[in-house]
Amino acid sequence: MNPLRAKALVIDIPGRGDGQPLDFTVEPGQMWGVLGPNGAGKTTLLHTLAGLRAPRHGEVHLGEHSLTELRRRQISQQLGLVFQERQDGFPATVLETALIGRHPWLSPWQMESGDDERIARQALEQLDVAHLSDRLVNTLSGGERQRVAIATVLTQAPDTWLLDEPTNHLDMHHQVSVLQLLTDQARAGRSVFMCLHDLNLAARWCDHLLLLYPNGDACWGPAEQMLVPQALERLYDQKLITVEADGAPVFVPVKS
Amino acid sequence: MSRPLLKPLLILALASLAAMVLSVGTGSVSVAPGQVLAVLLGEGSNLQQTLVLELRLPRTLSAFATGGLLAVAGALMQVLLRNPLADPYVLGLSGGAAVGALLAMLAGLGGLIISGSAFAGALLATLMVFGLAHGTGSWTPSRLLLTGVVVAAGWGAVITLMLAISPAQRLPGMLYWLMGDVSYARSPWPALGFLLLVCLLVVPLGRSLNVLARGPMQAAALGVAVRPLEWTIYILASLLTATAVTMAGSIGFVGLVVPHMLRLVLGNDQRLILPACALAGGTLLVLADTLARVVIAPEQLPVGVITALLGVPTFLYLLYRSR
Amino acid sequence: MLNVSRRLTIIGAAVLALWQTPVVAEVCAVDDTGKEVCLEQPASRIAALSPGATELVWAAGAGEKVVAVVSFSDYPEAATNVPSVGSHTRMDMERLMELQPDLVIGWVTGNPPEQLEALADLGLPVFSIEPRTFEAVSHTIERLATLAGTEEEGFAEAERFRRGIAKLERQYRNAEPVPVFYQVWDEPMMTVNDEHLIGKVITLCGGVNVFGDLDRLVPRISAEAVIGANPEAILAGGMGEENRHWLTRWEAFPGIEATAKDNLYFIPPSLVQRPTPRMLEGSQLFCRKLDNARAKR
Numbered sequence: 001m002n003p004l005r006a007k008a009l010v011i012d013i014p015g016r017g018d019g020q021p022l023d024f025t026v027e028p029g030q031m032w033g034v035l036g037p038n039g040a041g042k043t044t045l046l047h048t049l050a051g052l053r054a055p056r057h058g059e060v061h062l063g064e065h066s067l068t069e070l071r072r073r074q075i076s077q078q079l080g081l082v083f084q085e086r087q088d089g090f091p092a093t094v095l096e097t098a099l100i101g102r103h104p105w106l107s108p109w110q111m112e113s114g115d116d117e118r119i120a121r122q123a124l125e126q127l128d129v130a131h132l133s134d135r136l137v138n139t140l141s142g143g144e145r146q147r148v149a150i151a152t153v154l155t156q157a158p159d160t161w162l163l164d165e166p167t168n169h170l171d172m173h174h175q176v177s178v179l180q181l182l183t184d185q186a187r188a189g190r191s192v193f194m195c196l197h198d199l200n201l202a203a204r205w206c207d208h209l210l211l212l213y214p215n216g217d218a219c220w221g222p223a224e225q226m227l228v229p230q231a232l233e234r235l236y237d238q239k240l241i242t243v244e245a246d247g248a249p250v251f252v253p254v255k256s
Numbered sequence: 257m258s259r260p261l262l263k264p265l266l267i268l269a270l271a272s273l274a275a276m277v278l279s280v281g282t283g284s285v286s287v288a289p290g291q292v293l294a295v296l297l298g299e300g301s302n303l304q305q306t307l308v309l310e311l312r313l314p315r316t317l318s319a320f321a322t323g324g325l326l327a328v329a330g331a332l333m334q335v336l337l338r339n340p341l342a343d344p345y346v347l348g349l350s351g352g353a354a355v356g357a358l359l360a361m362l363a364g365l366g367g368l369i370i371s372g373s374a375f376a377g378a379l380l381a382t383l384m385v386f387g388l389a390h391g392t393g394s395w396t397p398s399r400l401l402l403t404g405v406v407v408a409a410g411w412g413a414v415i416t417l418m419l420a421i422s423p424a425q426r427l428p429g430m431l432y433w434l435m436g437d438v439s440y441a442r443s444p445w446p447a448l449g450f451l452l453l454v455c456l457l458v459v460p461l462g463r464s465l466n467v468l469a470r471g472p473m474q475a476a477a478l479g480v481a482v483r484p485l486e487w488t489i490y491i492l493a494s495l496l497t498a499t500a501v502t503m504a505g506s507i508g509f510v511g512l513v514v515p516h517m518l519r520l521v522l523g524n525d526q527r528l529i530l531p532a533c534a535l536a537g538g539t540l541l542v543l544a545d546t547l548a549r550v551v552i553a554p555e556q557l558p559v560g561v562i563t564a565l566l567g568v569p570t571f572l573y574l575l576y577r578s579r
Numbered sequence: 580m581l582n583v584s585r586r587l588t589i590i591g592a593a594v595l596a597l598w599q600t601p602v603v604a605e606v607c608a609v610d611d612t613g614k615e616v617c618l619e620q621p622a623s624r625i626a627a628l629s630p631g632a633t634e635l636v637w638a639a640g641a642g643e644k645v646v647a648v649v650s651f652s653d654y655p656e657a658a659t660n661v662p663s664v665g666s667h668t669r670m671d672m673e674r675l676m677e678l679q680p681d682l683v684i685g686w687v688t689g690n691p692p693e694q695l696e697a698l699a700d701l702g703l704p705v706f707s708i709e710p711r712t713f714e715a716v717s718h719t720i721e722r723l724a725t726l727a728g729t730e731e732e733g734f735a736e737a738e739r740f741r742r743g744i745a746k747l748e749r750q751y752r753n754a755e756p757v758p759v760f761y762q763v764w765d766e767p768m769m770t771v772n773d774e775h776l777i778g779k780v781i782t783l784c785g786g787v788n789v790f791g792d793l794d795r796l797v798p799r800i801s802a803e804a805v806i807g808a809n810p811e812a813i814l815a816g817g818m819g820e821e822n823r824h825w826l827t828r829w830e831a832f833p834g835i836e837a838t839a840k841d842n843l844y845f846i847p848p849s850l851v852q853r854p855t856p857r858m859l860e861g862s863q864l865f866c867r868k869l870d871n872a873r874a875k876r
Contacts, residue, residue, distance in 0.1 A: 050477055076478050077479070081477040087470060087474070090469050092469075096525070103464075104478060109460050284671050285676075285677040306701060437669070553665070554662075555650065556671055
């Protein structure tokens, strides 16, 4: 697979200084988490990495090639993105929604085949929404819609997953099963890069972390090096108590 | 997946055929169905041949082409703007095309130049609604509609102005730009050909349109080249509207009613919806025009009156439900 | 109905006729678009596509040959019994074809050109008229009489009209001028300029149209413009006959000379608003009203 690489990347957030240019590679098998307070630019970073927004400086590479040299179709065969916000202009069923994940793989004249439908149904099964196949997406709950969105990218089957708050709206059981599914993807040689607002989920599931500060500063590296209480307290501007449970650190906010 | 697409299209095609038979068989002069058939087979009296072959058939086919063009244009606009209320008439495309065509007519130009000018008008109208409604933010339905309605009203004023200053002998021919009418339509064949071409063209684009209907970011993430596709739709919708308007003036609401009804029944797969719109839009206008011809015969109603009477309640219902 | 080959034969015959002495019983006339219309034989089934055309065909003596009229063709009385083919702006082509006319009298500025062209394409001879002068009224009657083969009656009527107008012209040539405002319509308020046939009636009777110089044939004006122009006489038609309603509004403006002198006159619109022989009667009435106004000086 072609690893996703940020090269001296400065994301474009109007009215903010350049800060620390980002230089990192998301290698196969890695599971990255992006942490940062509201407004730090996590979503902008994700969209820039997906080539949906132009960076202010620097480049994003997919293997050998800069994203700007690739066609959208080629990018979408390697890179999948789960959005935080979704539009529902027209009603569509759950199965139809998952099936559009096959779009990058079909030629213009091709109709979706039985195989494509099987892939989509499997993805829905894995996210525990198969029983909703014929329901209209806009009639579902927030958590169900979140899982349908993840199933769509699972149908797309990209090498690199980008996810914007994938655990939003999910109950604890489904949070864990989604993170487990992503871990399985990473184990199978793909890579995962996601924004998370839950520090503890990141600490528990990610092997690499990127801390994004509101002023544009950033640091990144293996999770155990990043989970330094002082750095995290500065990141969220919040005093934390660190405890250890099941071999992983757990951060609890201090009551003021 | 191709089997389920074919069946509804087949049913719609049969309905179109039935509507056309009804239309050709109906008129202020009664010609029995058997005689219509005889005429179509090359028999029948001289008068019957003139009535059926030279008056009714071209008019029926023109109505069909116009309705199909407008419905497909409406469906494309709705995908483009991700809003089921978009319609070439409501958003002022028809008005822009009418102004373009009238300008060419006032300048004494004819034929292809009128069509080209109508196309330029439609293009300009879309660009204005697009640009103005977008502004700094995104397209909210209310913002889009307000812009469209105001721009359409502006075109209406320009048309009225041009009618007021144009020489008297041009007036009767120009009035129908305000309220569409197929009774002046000449040869239906170029428009029918164009409609067929567009239907074939949108089949390979169909899945991309399905993805685009979910938002430009989502579409780009799934490999759709969003900008080129949006421009293609925009130009196609303008061309379709301009062709319909040069043929029959600004007929309203076909592009709103037809796609809406079809989506309720057939879902929202553009590969099905777009050809279905061509058939159902054509059928609707053929039926509306048949009604317009006979309801107060020998006085003839402009077909735009009938479509507006159908379209306005549908529009209001959609607006009410979107709140 | 004429098919293409027959039309070609006619054209061929017409060309031959230019070279030789005419041998066929063909009738020809040039219409107001400059097109020559020729019929193999005088028309026997005429479709008149405006109320004015209907009156003119009757004036030409061919009334009983009219098989189709349009809405509002209410004169003469007999015209109301002829089948209508709808409004002059949107005709029912089917009904028209069913009535199988062999001559269609079109209205240059009133009928949609698309429909007239379509009729011509269907092989019907279309003779389009647009009389803009008194002489044109007579000339149109003569041409229609020629096409219908009713020359005797038609030419006599044309001459009667011509003489009547000429007589008025002699009578009022040196009459004292009266500033006149003629109101065609109330809301919106419309008048006519000097080019309009009604404007010519004003001039004929020694009146001076206060809005005669305006560019448009039927200009829209404001009440203020009328007050500013201060006409000595105001003449108006109205919706329907014997309806003085439009004149009463001027009674509120005693500053206008016409109001001060009570020179507000009703003219039945059907007598002046159609370019037909009835204009003679209308003109005579019009001139008498202006005489009344002069008498009040």
